[in-house]
Amino acid sequence: MINQTKKQIIVLGNGMVGYKFCEKLVAKDTKGQYHITVFGEEPRPAYDRVQLSAYFSGKTVEDLTMAPFEWYEENGIDLYVNEKVYEVNREEKYVVSEKGRKLYYDALIMATGSIPFIPPIPGVDKKGVFPYRTIEDLNDIMAYAQSANTGVVIGGGLLGLEAAKALVDLKVKTHVVEFAPRLMPRQIDQTGSDFLKRKIEDLGVSVHLSKNTQSIDGDGAVQAMRFADETVLETDMIVVSAGIKPRDDVARAIKLEVGERGGIVIDSQCRTSDSDIYAIGECALYNKMIYGLVAPGYQMAEVVASSLVGEEKEFVGADMSTKLKLMGVDVGSFGNPFAEGDHIDAVIMNNSINGVYKKILIDRESKKLVGGILIGDASQYGQLLPLCQAGTPVPEIPETLLLDRKLFAGAEDAELPDSAGVCSCENITKGEIVEAYKAGAKTIPDLKKCTKAGTGCGGCVPLMTDILNQEIKKAGGEVKQTLCSCFNRSRIELAEIIRTEKIRNYWEVLGRYGTGRGCEICKPAVASILASYQNEYILQHQNIQDTNDQFLANIQKNGSYSVVPRVPGGEIKPEQLIAIGEIAKEFDLYTKITGGQRIDMFGAKVEQLPAIWKKLRDVGLESGHAYAKALRTVKSCVGSTWCRFGVQDSVGLAIRIENRYKGLRAPHKIKSAVSGCSRECAEAQSKDFGVIATDKGYNLYICGNGGMKPQHAKLFAEDLDEEALIKYIDRFLMFYVRTADKLMRTATWLNKFEGGIKRLKEIIIEDALGICQELEEEMAYHVATYECEWSKTLNDPRMMNKFKPFINTVETDETIKFVPERGQKKPLDPIAGVSA
Amino acid sequence: MMSTWTKVANVDDVLENGGSCIKVGNEHIAIFNFDNKTVWYAIENTCPHKKQSVLSRGLIGEDGGEPKVACPLHKNAFSLKTGKHLGGNEEWTVKTYPIKVENNEIYLNV
Numbered sequence: 001m002i003n004q005t006k007k008q009i010i011v012l013g014n015g016m017v018g019y020k021f022c023e024k025l026v027a028k029d030t031k032g033q034y035h036i037t038v039f040g041e042e043p044r045p046a047y048d049r050v051q052l053s054a055y056f057s058g059k060t061v062e063d064l065t066m067a068p069f070e071w072y073e074e075n076g077i078d079l080y081v082n083e084k085v086y087e088v089n090r091e092e093k094y095v096v097s098e099k100g101r102k103l104y105y106d107a108l109i110m111a112t113g114s115i116p117f118i119p120p121i122p123g124v125d126k127k128g129v130f131p132y133r134t135i136e137d138l139n140d141i142m143a144y145a146q147s148a149n150t151g152v153v154i155g156g157g158l159l160g161l162e163a164a165k166a167l168v169d170l171k172v173k174t175h176v177v178e179f180a181p182r183l184m185p186r187q188i189d190q191t192g193s194d195f196l197k198r199k200i201e202d203l204g205v206s207v208h209l210s211k212n213t214q215s216i217d218g219d220g221a222v223q224a225m226r227f228a229d230e231t232v233l234e235t236d237m238i239v240v241s242a243g244i245k246p247r248d249d250v251a252r253a254i255k256l257e258v259g260e261r262g263g264i265v266i267d268s269q270c271r272t273s274d275s276d277i278y279a280i281g282e283c284a285l286y287n288k289m290i291y292g293l294v295a296p297g298y299q300m301a302e303v304v305a306s307s308l309v310g311e312e313k314e315f316v317g318a319d320m321s322t323k324l325k326l327m328g329v330d331v332g333s334f335g336n337p338f339a340e341g342d343h344i345d346a347v348i349m350n351n352s353i354n355g356v357y358k359k360i361l362i363d364r365e366s367k368k369l370v371g372g373i374l375i376g377d378a379s380q381y382g383q384l385l386p387l388c389q390a391g392t393p394v395p396e397i398p399e400t401l402l403l404d405r406k407l408f409a410g411a412e413d414a415e416l417p418d419s420a421g422v423c424s425c426e427n428i429t430k431g432e433i434v435e436a437y438k439a440g441a442k443t444i445p446d447l448k449k450c451t452k453a454g455t456g457c458g459g460c461v462p463l464m465t466d467i468l469n470q471e472i473k474k475a476g477g478e479v480k481q482t483l484c485s486c487f488n489r490s491r492i493e494l495a496e497i498i499r500t501e502k503i504r505n506y507w508e509v510l511g512r513y514g515t516g517r518g519c520e521i522c523k524p525a526v527a528s529i530l531a532s533y534q535n536e537y538i539l540q541h542q543n544i545q546d547t548n549d550q551f552l553a554n555i556q557k558n559g560s561y562s563v564v565p566r567v568p569g570g571e572i573k574p575e576q577l578i579a580i581g582e583i584a585k586e587f588d589l590y591t592k593i594t595g596g597q598r599i600d601m602f603g604a605k606v607e608q609l610p611a612i613w614k615k616l617r618d619v620g621l622e623s624g625h626a627y628a629k630a631l632r633t634v635k636s637c638v639g640s641t642w643c644r645f646g647v648q649d650s651v652g653l654a655i656r657i658e659n660r661y662k663g664l665r666a667p668h669k670i671k672s673a674v675s676g677c678s679r680e681c682a683e684a685q686s687k688d689f690g691v692i693a694t695d696k697g698y699n700l701y702i703c704g705n706g707g708m709k710p711q712h713a714k715l716f717a718e719d720l721d722e723e724a725l726i727k728y729i730d731r732f733l734m735f736y737v738r739t740a741d742k743l744m745r746t747a748t749w750l751n752k753f754e755g756g757i758k759r760l761k762e763i764i765i766e767d768a769l770g771i772c773q774e775l776e777e778e779m780a781y782h783v784a785t786y787e788c789e790w791s792k793t794l795n796d797p798r799m800m801n802k803f804k805p806f807i808n809t810v811e812t813d814e815t816i817k818f819v820p821e822r823g824q825k826k827p828l829d830p831i832a833g834v835s836a
Numbered sequence: 837m838m839s840t841w842t843k844v845a846n847v848d849d850v851l852e853n854g855g856s857c858i859k860v861g862n863e864h865i866a867i868f869n870f871d872n873k874t875v876w877y878a879i880e881n882t883c884p885h886k887k888q889s890v891l892s893r894g895l896i897g898e899d900g901g902e903p904k905v906a907c908p909l910h911k912n913a914f915s916l917k918t919g920k921h922l923g924g925n926e927e928w929t930v931k932t933y934p935i936k937v938e939n940n941e942i943y944l945n946v
Contacts, residue, residue: 068927485899517870519897520906520913543854547893547908555908559890805889806859807849815864815882815889830887 006035007106009308010095012085012250014040016049017281017297018111019066024305026075034308037078037103039085039095042134045069050294053162055138056169064135088254090274107276109304110251110264114244114282114292119154123216128237132163141239145170148236152176152225154213155241156183161326163241164205168327175206175233177225179242182209187322187333188373191350195357195375199329208233244292246283259285268314270304278304287317295424296320302427319389321424323374323381332378335371335388336361344370349402351376358402360384360394367393369401382463386420386430422467423453423460430467437471444468483742484521487514491667491742495529499738499778504534506544524549525742528629531665532737533778535785537792538628539799548627551803552789553609558827560816561609562602563589564626565616566662569636569654569674570597579619587612590824596633596671598624603825605812610803613790622788625663629743631670634658635683639676639693648693650676653722657691660726661733663786667740667749670733671706685713688746689729694718698725702732702760705747714750714757717765730779731764731772738775841936841943847873848940855905857881857892860946865933866892867942868905868916875903877916878935878944883907884921884928891930 009025011018022036040046047064055064062068072079080097087096094104116131118124128148130141145151151167153160156178167174176183182193183200197207212228216238224234246263248256257265257273263285270278270286280300282292291297296318306313321334339361349358356376363370369388374381384401387394394401416422418431428451436450447464448454454461481490487510489497494509503509506526510518523544531538542550553561565580580599584591587608589601604612626632634657637643639650654674664670673682674691684690690701696719704713717728740749753760762768793799805813818825842860844867850856855868864881881889886909894905896916903916913922914930921928934945 062925062927065927070926486897516901517896517898517903519899519904520895520911523895523897543851544895546895547890550893555890555893557886557888557909559888559893559909801849802851805857806864807856808845808858808860811859813864813889 007033008104009034009036009107009109010085010103010105011036011038011109011111012095013111013113013247013281013283014038014042014046014079014081015111015113015281016046016066016294017113017301018109019046020298021109021111021280021301021305022072022075022077023067024301025308026077028305028309028311035076035078038072038080039083039097040079040081041084042136043082044135045072045079045081047135049133052132052135052138053166053169055135056142056166061135085250088250090254090277093276105276107278107308110272110277110279110283111281111301112247112250112283114246114290116240117243117245118240119213119242121213121216123218123222124240126216126218126222127220128218128222129216130237130239132159132166132239132241138166141166141237142170144237145172148172150175150235151237151239152233152235153239153241155243156180156207156209157186157241157243158184158322158324158326160241161200163239164200165327167239168203168205172237174204175208175235176200177208177211177213177227177233179212180209183207184331184333186320187337188331188375189337189359191348192357192359192373192375195352195355196326196329196331199355199376200327203327205327244282244290246285246290248283251279251283259288263290266300266315268303268316269307270300270315280304286315289317291318291320293318293320293322295427298425299427321385321388323378323385330374330376330378332374332381332384333372334381334385335369337371337373339370347398347402349399360398360401362394362398366391369394382422382460385424386416386422386463390417390420392417392420416467422463423451425460426452426455428453433464433467434471437468442468442472481741483525484519486510486516486519486522489513491525491529492739494526495532495738498526498529499533502533504530504536506530506541518544520546521742528665528667528742532782535663535665535782537787538789539793539802542802551606551609552623552627552793553604554627556602556827558816558829559813560602560827561604561606562600562626563604563609563612563616564594564598564600564624565621566624566658567598567621567633568658568662569634569651571636571651571655576619576621579615579621583612583615586615588825590826594626594633597635598626598633600626603818603827605805605816607804607812610794610800614794617788617791617794622662623790625789628665629668630663630665631658631661631672633671634661635671635673635687637674637676637679637681639674643676645679646676646693647695648676648698650674650682650691650693653691653693653698654682656722657726657729660783661729663789664733664737664782666733666737668743668745670746686710687713689713689732691725697721700725700728703746703750703757705745707745709747711747711751716757716761727776728764731775732760734775734778735760735764735771737778840945842946843941844944845942846940847937847942850942853896855892855894855896857889858944860944863946864889865944865946866905867935867944868892868896868903870896870903873937876935876937876942877903878933879905879914879916879919880931880933882930883909883912884930885910885912 046066084098085095086098096102116133151172152175153164154177156176164174164176182190183196215226217224224232248258248264251264264279266279266284266286272279281297300315303313303315323332343364345362345364347360358374360372361370368391416430420430422430441447441450454464483491524546527544547555584601590603592600594600634654636650636654640646670688672689673684673687675682675684676693684692685701686704686706690713692699698720699718700716701713702716705711817828819828844858852872858865866881867878869876881891894908896905904913906913919930919932936943
């Protein structure tokens with residue numbers, strides 16, 4: 001229903017920018033003078049196109065939706081989806097939709113976005129060629145990829161590489177073809193492109209540069225691409241992502257001024273040549289530029305919403321700075337990354353060891369940061385972009401800008417001016433954040449709510465945290481790492497309290513030092529501390545354990561569990577192997593060898609766990625604690641017993657170590673390995689602690705990590721005999737338990753440890769703090785009190801009741817279903833109805 | 837309408853300060869208690885995020901006085917009073933059910 005007393009705003013297009021305009025106008029229109037009608041041609045409300053490739057890796061349409069239908073309803077907005085406007089009458093100021101809806105407007109907002117540019121290559125209309133823009137495109141690509149082995153993405157720009165990621169996720173052998181001699185030609189230089197190309201090729205994607213596609217060949221459907229250099233690339237499908245074309249057809253039809261190569265011309269108020277019609281986002285042409293990024297589009301939305309409520313704001317262009325993760329590779333580009341000339345100096349870091357390339361450009365006269373490129377590690381982006389935008393002179397030693405700030409302990413961060421932009425998605429300055437802080441937003445979630453900063457790509461959240469902490473310090477407050485909202489203390493403080501006061505249960509800790517009824521953060525954290533020091537039976541505290549520790553198994557995506565028995569050092573008897581095979585067959589479990597030299601059995605229903613474990617126990621197998629933040633495995637090579645190079649018995653030592661520390665609960669999981677010689681086949685230097693045999697004894701390495709941020713373990717002590725080695729590991733582990741934050745692996749712990757490895761050696765080897773005896777006693781207590789949790793559970797008939805999906809019936813959970821794959825089974829996804 | 841209350845379990849069947857799952861017809865219902873079985877809540881057991889029947893196995897707690905459960909799969913938290921997703925996704929609201937305890941027996945109004 002149209003409210004006659006309100007002014008009518010009609011928005012053409014319901015993409016990210018069109019939605020953002022609605023959000024901003026709703027917030028600003030406090031007097032309620034406007035009524036908004038939105039037309040969108042897609043069948044659903046606006047979604048996050050920036051995150052589109054996440055759709056292939058499991059995000060749903062709901063996850064990507066900016067705001068659901070109800071949001072429009074609640075805010076009095078009429079949203080018509082699946083409905084294009086085909087007629088605009090500028091004289092009488094009305095629009096007519098394809099469904100015949102005729103509506104009058106006071107202001108018309110064109111947010112029609114863009115369409116993919118499809119280059120006019122012969123054969124581009126063949127079956128198997130897809131644009132990459134909408135969720136419908138994605139559905140088509142997904143369906144077609146089922147029967148494709150190879151796929152090509154035309155276009156090595158930002159969106160093209162996103163599309164390539166999508167194809168990789170669809171398990172298609174992926175090629176990227178780019179016309180320019182480098183990837184992301186608008187954002188990065190040749191060296192940056194070389195680094196990026198190498199990283200992407202490591203992921204199995206083939207990159208072809210300087211390729212001019214002549215034709216797309218095939219009988220009906222795509223079979224191959226032919227290039228100007230007469231090479232041919234065979235492929236089953238092609239995704240085109242070769243740039244965008246502004247959607248200006250409606251504007252053209254009503255004779256608004258458009259650019260030579262398309263785009264609706266706007267002024268700094270985002271007005272078109274008709275002062276009652278605005279254009280925002282990718283359909284708009286400002287100063288001969290189309291802005292194909294979301295942040296400038298949001299700025300335009302802000303300008304129009306402001307001017308409608310009588311605020312003065314101007315769009316004066318935006319820089320195309322961007323930071324993103326392309327296939328797991330950090331890429332950042334800001335300011336003018338291609339500035340050159342006599343007045344420009346460049347500082348370049350070019351580290352081909354870990355594939356990191358960073359370049360910043362500085363104006364020689366003014367010492368201002370002009371622009372830059374970051375590949376492989378863009379963690380400085382949040383610091384560099386505001387510096388570049390604010391035009392503050394760079395520090396005397398500009399190299400420091402390229403390095404991790406944490407390497408300069410004690411170095412004060414240069415304070416940003418209030419005008420410095422922090423969130424480029426929402427265009428929020430540092431000043432606005434400080435203002436919100438002073439008005440009462442004292443936490444990151446509050447700041448997000450008040451300012452919207454950090455709600456887009458989230459890249460500025462670390463910078464927001466720095467600003468928040470600076471403000472807290474300025475106000476004389478203390479920046480505190482509290483565990484959660486129930487406790488005003490850190491994990492380390494609570495560990496100290498529990499250790500020294502010998503508190504034995506969570507409720508006492510909460511009652512004496514916390515408030516409320518607890519939460520999902522502090523319960524398992526305190527459970528872990530209690531277990532580290534008291535080593536009581538885990539299920540004695542089951543209502544504060546995470547589900548894995550509650551059921552002594554790893555929960556999987558469909559609510560079934562996986563079972564991993566301990567295989568110390570990776571040594572296993574044939575009869576145990578046979579038993580595992582027979583158990584897996586009997587209970588129909590999916591089996592896989594893990595990275596830690598053991599065997600994982602998946603797909604067990606909760607009621608099957610005790611029966612499975614009874615059989616495992618019968619052949620002498622114990623809990624592997626794969627479900628716990630605890631010692632996982634101690635991997636080993638075969639060592640001097642068999643290997644002709646080995647110098648020590650690595651298997652024997654690995655078994656001894658694994659049996660000593662098994663069951664030790666810690667702030668996070670702990671992995672270890674023992675190698676029998678310097679060839680290092682057990683990969684000990686990637687573990688939380690690793691041992692490498694020498695002809696004189698053992699070298700101990702600590703705080704390594706594989707995973708998301710690989711880090712080599714550091715050499716801690718050399719040529720130790722076995723007893724000294726065990727003593728140091730005892731002390732090291734208990735000191736980690738005592739001083740690490742929750743869910744902090746040893747590698748991060750060491751990186752944040754004041755004084756680093758040198759100080760750690762003083763504490764653990766030289767006993768600088770006089771605590772080593774305590775640490776050793778704590779470990780001795782753990783070793784003496786260890787008991788296999790599963791064995792204990794099976795002996796306790798009261799515990800058998802908990803391994804049931806329902807407490808009021810003996811039925812099984814009928815919603816857990818499996819489908820076959822490669823001769824085994826896998827979960828059936830209830831959402832897609834196909835395998836997940 | 838007394839007749840709509842169904843007895844589903846005994847108080848002794850459930851873990852204190854934790855969750856359990858009940859099956860009534862085809863519905864999976866998670867029941868939770870706080871303060872050693874003095875405060876009770878019931879919600880549907882299926883997490884709207886990935887549609888898995890797992891919420892009873894999540895940890896319960898409080899957020900600014902609002903009782904909540906965190907899904908064990910991805911830690912999405914839901915109000916036990918209103919069923920609303922505490923992260924603000926309005927499409928992720930779970931059903932809530934009236935629950936009461938009389939003579940050591942638990943009743944649900946489904």
